[in-house]
Amino acid sequence: MEKALEAKVEPEVILGWIEKIGGDSSSTVPLLQAVQSEYGYLPREAMDLIIQNSDITGSQAYGVATFYSQFRLKPVGRHIIRICHGTACHVSGADRLKTSLRHILNISDEEQDTAENGSYTIEEVACIGCCSQAPVMVVSEDVLGNLSGAAAQRALKKHARQNDEIVTNIL
Amino acid sequence: MDADNLNVIVGEGTCGIAAGSKEVIDAFRKYDPEINIRTVGCVGMCHQEVITEINDNNGNRFLYGQVTKQVVPKIIRYHMGEGNLPKDHLIFSPEEQSSDKWQYLGNQTRIALRNVGLMDPASISDYQQRDGYKAIKKVIEDMTPEQVIGEVEASHLRGRGGAGFPTHLKWNFARQSEGDIKYLICNGDEGDPGAFMDRSLLEGDPHNIIEGMLIAAYAIGSSMGYAYIRAEYPLAVKNFGKAIADAHEQNILGKNILGSDFSFDIKIKEGAGAFVCGEETALIASIEGERGMPRFKPPFPAIKGLFGKPTIINNVETLANLPWIISNGGAAYAAYGTEDSKGTKVFALAGAIKKGGLVEVPMGTKIRDVLESIGGGSSSGKPLKAVQLGGPSGGCIPEKLFDTTIEYAAINATGAIMGSGGMIVMDETTCMVDLARYFLSFTQQESCGKCTFCRIGTLRMKELLTKICDGNAVMGDLDALDELTEQIKKASLCGLGQTAPNPVATTLKYFRNEYEAHIKDKRCPAAVCKSLITHTIIPDTCTGCSLCDIQCPVDAITGQKKVKGSYSIDQAKCINCGMCFEVCNSKAIVVE
Structure with missing residues (x-):
């Protein structure tokens, strides 16, 4: 999940996927999933290439991309933090995880979810199904449970150290 | 004795990983790089994670709970004859089979969950050793599709995804409808926040689901299946994919299965994060590559479904019961439960409960028994206030109704629904108004936007609830909530909208005093709502x-x-x- 902020789209990669996955309308979701797993989001150039080189129309591509919460049209940080907002996590303090992590990543603008240095993006996700370990977050691929706000900060700092990232508000 | 003689089995479902199973495995490896470690799915004792089983070379099984890297050396030393038994962590051993911890499983009746946590999900031979794929063999060799449907009818199995529609009726429609191809879809889009039994089954016992799909496909005459699995469950996608490949190798999937003229194949479709896709027609639209928006029924999918062909959609838990029903007979399944609801149901127990995890009990069990005998009561010591059943479509059942039995009609009478089985337990530190707002924000966000009342009505309800939480509401706002509840229920096409007001309706019915405290006294009794504390x-x-x-x-x-x-x-x-x-x-x- 280590992606640079602005993705450089190579047309042959996209065309390769259309070839492999298919260019009919039922391939829309898997195609967009492939693009997003490569770039971390759906870059405009990639969307254009899909629309021009398959049977998928612009309205369908963007219709699907904006309907499903998994898809992002904005670039993301090099790592993604997913904070679970299932019921169990909600009643046991998922909000506090968000506040504490936004704090040490120095994200204060409410519209923003990515740290300014491009290190981490914080996402809220629907239930990831670890309700008995609530509250839960996923940093890159690591699922972490039973967190307090402070424990979430410690986990993030550890992840940052291991991945040569700088967490701005080191305490 | 050296550590090489020990077989170590570590539970590595997503919840085990969240509790730190990787660290535990590393700790065993650090002790002895050659040590024999296998991983299994989640047994559903989530409160005991990380769970580790040790098989010594005398064939004795020891099960340990809440294992951390610090506990690992103690376990190894004991089994090498050098230290004391780490009693605090022991769940089960040849000498200790009646511990409180073990009772968690002992008080359950496991049919759908019969294999999870007891076998390696990546091993088809593990599944076969536990009588796996015997049911489909029996079906192919000895039964007609009508007989299979008859057996399921005798079991009285109803769809476990939430709606509770009799499985055999659905199958009959598809069996009887004409089509050159029929599709079977496994609905693994477990979107209810708070439910995780489907995740556990797909991760921990994927072959069981494949066998269930095979049985269903045989019954309705389907040759092509899809497993629609949520994108939030990467491990389920991985384990299920491996299981499909392994089943192919043994000709359990593919053309002419086990030498018969029955052919069936399964493709995985990953969801992309939309709660509404749990609804059948929305799920079909999603597989077809469209926005996942429900359409009007009829025609029902059993007549006109995926790509316009007859399609049956069964929930993961429903499918998980099928091999057992075929092997043991429908009557054996129907022997569990009540007149209204037969068999067992899996619940995902979480929240303010001592022993959270997966619980499978016969229908007709009292809610209180699930919470106390299995769940061990309140985790905080504070009295329990309510359980939330059925997620965003369900409702809150207050403590005074904990003697309600778990069966479709009795649960519906409280205003909640059985749903897919999420059971979130709440003590006095949960604000019921905040909870209702949480669910309404969820449904409002997930509404596909097709029906006006669902699209705008849920937003209005969320705004009213926010006003109450912020201490800015007047008593008349409660009447407005009542009115919206009725309108949204009546004027929505699919289950999402029809049930969206349930969390508000039930909390208003049973916890009106909390609403009034927010409005009249500007006070949040649970000290949760930020504007009032x-x-x-x-x-x-x-x-x-x-x-x-x-x-x-x-x-x-x-x-x-x-x-x-x-x-x-x-x-x-x-x-x-x-x-x-x-x-x-x-x-x-x-x-x-």
Whole structure:
């Protein structure tokens, strides 16, 4: 999940996927999933290439991309933090995880979810199904449970150290 | 004896991973790089994670719970004859089979969950050793599709995804409808926040689901299946994919299965994050590559479904019961349960409960028995207030109704629904208004937008609830909530909209006093709603440790380090996030 902020789209990669996955309308979701797993989001150039080189129309591509919460049209940080907002996590303090992590990543603008240095993006996700370990977050691929706000900060700092990232508000 | 003689089995479902299974495995490897470690799915004792089983070379099984890297050396030393038994962590051993911890499983009746946590999900031979794929063999060799449907009819199995429609009826429609190809879809889009049995089954016992799909496909005459699995469940996608490939190798999937003229194949479709796709027609639209929006029924999918062909959609848990029903007979399944609801149901128990995890009990069990005999009661010691059943489509059942039996009609009578089986337990620290707002925000966000009342009505309800939580509401707003509840239920096409007001309706019915406290007294009884609470520091208790100051994200706390009682909170800056409360070791911060 280590992606640079602005993705450089190579047309042959996209065309390769259309070839492999298919260019009919039922391939829309898997195609967009492939693009997003490569770039971390759906870059405009990639969307254009899909629309021009398959049977998928612009309205369908963007219709699907904006309907499903998994898809992002904005670039993301090099790592993604997913904070679970299932019921169990909600009643046991998922909000506090968000506040504490936004704090040490120095994200204060409410519209923003990515740290300014491009290190981490914080996402809220629907239930990831670890309700008995609530509250839960996923940093890159690591699922972490039973967190307090402070424990979430410690986990993030550890992840940052291991991945040569700088967490701005080191305490 | 050296550690090479030990077989170590570590539970590695997503919940095991969340609790730190990787560290535990590393700790075993650190001790002995050659040690024999296998991983299994989640047994559903989530409160005991990380769970580790040791098989010694005498064939004895020892099960340990809450294992951390610090406990690993103790376990190894004991099994090498060098130390004492780490009793605190022992769940089960040849000598200890009646511990409290073990009773968690002992008090359950496991049919759908019969294999999870007891076998390696990546091993088809593990599944076969546990009588796996015998049911489909029996079906292919000895039964007609009508007989299979008859057996399921005898079991009285109803769809476990939430709606509870009799499985055999659905199959009959598809069996009878004409089509050159029929599709079978496994609905693994477990979107209810708070339910995780489908995840556990797909991760921990994927072959069971494949066998269930094979049985269903044979019954309706389908040759092509899809497993629609949520994108949030990467491990389920991985394990299920491996299981499909392994089944192919043994000709259990593919053309002419086990030498018969029955052919069936399964493709995985990953969901992309839309709750509404749990609805059948929305799920079909999603597989077809469209926005996942429900359409009007009829025609039902059994007549005209995926790509216009007859299609059956069965939930993961429903499918998980099928091999057992075929092997043991429908009557054996129907022997469990009540007149109204037969068999067993899996619940995902979480929240303010001592022993959370997956619980499978016969229908007709009282809610109280699930919470107390299996769940061990309140985790905080504070009295339990309610359980939330059925997620965003369900409702809250108050403590005074905990003697309600778990069966479709009785649960519906409370205003909640059985749903897919999420059971979130709440004590007095949960604000019911905040909870209702949480669910309404969820459904409002997930509404596909097709029906006006669902699209706008849920937004209005969310706004009203926010007003109440912020202490800005008037009593008339409660009437407006009642009115919207009726309108949204009546004017929505699919289950999402029809049930969206349920969390509000049930909390208003049973916890009206909490709503009134917010409106009339501007007070949140559970001290949750941020606009109605304050955080203050008691100077006499404050040790001056400065932790709260360090943690405060808005610099609202000032004081002098190491000077007792010097810290105070600037209420104008404070956002009531609760970080200071959480880190204060001397309990010097009060929330009111």
